[in-house]
Amino acid sequence: MHPALERRRHLLDFAVRSLARRPTKNLGLVVVYALVVFLLASVMLFGSAIRREAGTLLAEGPEITAQAMVMGRHDLARTADVEALRGLRGVRRVEPRLWGYLWDTAGAANYTLMVPLASDAAHRVAKGKAIVGEGVARARKLAVGKMLFLVSPSGKFLKTTVAAILPASTALVSSDLVLVEESDFRAFFELPAEVWTDVALSVTNPAEVKTVAEKAALRLPGFRFVTRSDMARTAEALFSWREGFALALLAGGLLAFVILAFDKASGLSAEEKREIGILKAIGWETSDVIALKLWEGGLVSGFAFLVGVVAAWGHVFFFSAGLLEPVLKGWATLYPRLALEPSIDALELATLGVLTVVPYIAAILVPVWRTASTDPDAVMR
Amino acid sequence: MTGRPLPRRLDGPRGSTLAAAALAAVLATGAVLVGVTLSETHPAADCAAARDLVAALALSDVALFTEARYTRNPSLADLHSAFQDGPGSLEHFPTGSLVMPPRDLPAGRLEAREE
Numbered sequence: 206m207h208p209a210l211e212r213r214r215h216l217l218d219f220a221v222r223s224l225a226r227r228p229t230k231n232l233g234l235v236v237v238y239a240l241v242v243f244l245l246a247s248v249m250l251f252g253s254a255i256r257r258e259a260g261t262l263l264a265e266g267p268e269i270t271a272q273a274m275v276m277g278r279h280d281l282a283r284t285a286d287v288e289a290l291r292g293l294r295g296v297r298r299v300e301p302r303l304w305g306y307l308w309d310t311a312g313a314a315n316y317t318l319m320v321p322l323a324s325d326a327a328h329r330v331a332k333g334k335a336i337v338g339e340g341v342a343r344a345r346k347l348a349v350g351k352m353l354f355l356v357s358p359s360g361k362f363l364k365t366t367v368a369a370i371l372p373a374s375t376a377l378v379s380s381d382l383v384l385v386e387e388s389d390f391r392a393f394f395e396l397p398a399e400v401w402t403d404v405a406l407s408v409t410n411p412a413e414v415k416t417v418a419e420k421a422a423l424r425l426p427g428f429r430f431v432t433r434s435d436m437a438r439t440a441e442a443l444f445s446w447r448e449g450f451a452l453a454l455l456a457g458g459l460l461a462f463v464i465l466a467f468d469k470a471s472g473l474s475a476e477e478k479r480e481i482g483i484l485k486a487i488g489w490e491t492s493d494v495i496a497l498k499l500w501e502g503g504l505v506s507g508f509a510f511l512v513g514v515v516a517a518w519g520h521v522f523f524f525s526a527g528l529l530e531p532v533l534k535g536w537a538t539l540y541p542r543l544a545l546e547p548s549i550d551a552l553e554l555a556t557l558g559v560l561t562v563v564p565y566i567a568a569i570l571v572p573v574w575r576t577a578s579t580d581p582d583a584v585m586r
Numbered sequence: 587m588t589g590r591p592l593p594r595r596l597d598g599p600r601g602s603t604l605a606a607a608a609l610a611a612v613l614a615t616g617a618v619l620v621g622v623t624l625s626e627t628h629p630a631a632d633c634a635a636a637r638d639l640v641a642a643l644a645l646s647d648v649a650l651f652t653e654a655r656y657t658r659n660p661s662l663a664d665l666h667s668a669f670q671d672g673p674g675s676l677e678h679f680p681t682g683s684l685v686m687p688p689r690d691l692p693a694g695r696l697e698a699r700e701e
Binding site for chain 1 (some may be wrong): 601602604605606608609612613615616619620622623624625626632633635636637638639640641642643644645646647648649650651653658660661662664670679680681682683684685701
């Protein structure tokens with residue numbers, strides 16, 4: 206082997222043996238380090254996967270959704286508003302939607318009750334029937350042909366038979382859905398015939414969505430118009446590192462590394478100083494001592510980083526981020542069974558590596574250099 | 587030549603060999619995990635089914651956080667949702683900290699100015 210490589214290999218041998226002389230301390234350091242990396246990487250991988258999947262799915266969402274507003278609060282749209290939008294140039298299709306939320310005491314979960322659009326023949330539901338999402342089926346232990354009873358807040362009773370259960374592969378968007386027929390929906394929520402939850406617009410030229418939304422806003426100034434790109438931006442903000450739980454976790458993780466690096470940078474223990482003094486006394490160069498300590502630090506931080514990232518990958522994509530489920534569910538009881546598409550974002554992983562490994566190794570340099578530059582006799586005393 | 591055995595510390599594999607073996611073990615585990623998860627990925631038909639459902643029902647948000655209306659449908663949330671329990675009420679749903687509010691809340695914005 207080349208002499209320079211052999212020299213480095215000998216340094217590596219010594220570094221490993223040096224770490225092995227304090228097994229409990231170094232193993233504990235690797236475990237804690239790996240745990241922090243595991244937490245940060247889990248949230249990072251899960252957030253990336255969810256954002257990517259949501260972005261892909263919601264790219265098929267309505268081009269414009271029109272909502273009536275009153276006092277800053279969402280109001281119901283009227284049939285006259287729907288007709289006003291139909292006459293707008295550039296609008297290909299106008300479909301009023303009926304949907305709403307229901308707290309189900311039997312399943313202790315919030316459902317989204319919805320009437321399929323008039324153009325949606327595949328999910329058309331007969332009166333007295335319902336199509337439910339996989340989460341609803343799980344919460345109420347439903348199967349095709351079984352009865353589903355719902356009670357509205359005003360005490361109205363809705364009795365349906367489950368006609369179908371939406372596929373598990375659509376759980377991310379349909380887990381809490383209950384699709385019912387229009388007259389059933391209106392009777393259940395006591396809605397008159399001329400009101401709708403909101404209106405979905407399809408635009409002839411996708412490049413003119415913004416223009417059509419602006420024209421529609423002039424025609425119906427009391428309405429709010431949410432475009433598909435607005436929905437995409439909201440999906441991109443899921444698990445944003447800039448706020449909330451993700452920010453608290455990132456701050457906590459980085460603080461842990463700062464404390465670790467500060468502890469390293471504030472000085473070496475007496476035993477470590479003595480060890481460096483002995484090495485200098487027997488003829489080691491300062492550069493060799495620094496290289497040795499960098500190898501030690503690199504082994505601990507690099508190994509812990511790899512273990513943390515591999516464990517996070519398995520946790521998110523093999524075990525569907527089970528440890529994050531209590532956080533994601535919050536107070537809800539209904540949660541979709543996710544099977545996220547795995548992928549690697551090299552930039553995010555590299556950023557995590559830079560934030561975790563580099564400060565630790567950099568913090569080793571200063572005290573080691575200071576000690577290695579000092580007279581060995583003074584160090585050993 | 588006394589025939590004494592070598593000191594214990596000189597026996598066994600070299601430290602660099604141990605480090606390489608440990609690194610290889612971690613990378614091999616990672617490769618197996620990545621391979622297994624990639625091979626279990628839902629086929630294109632499943633992805634198409636979800637996209638078709640979104641298009642057919644004109645869905646606007648994912649059904650991930652079902653505990654409050656503004657976490658279930660954040661893109662359609664209104665300004666009132668943030669303070670639905672009172673003008674000064676604080677966010678109390680846990681998943682409210684996982685979803686940023688939409689940038690363009692309708693019918694106004696929150697501002698503070700000194701007179």
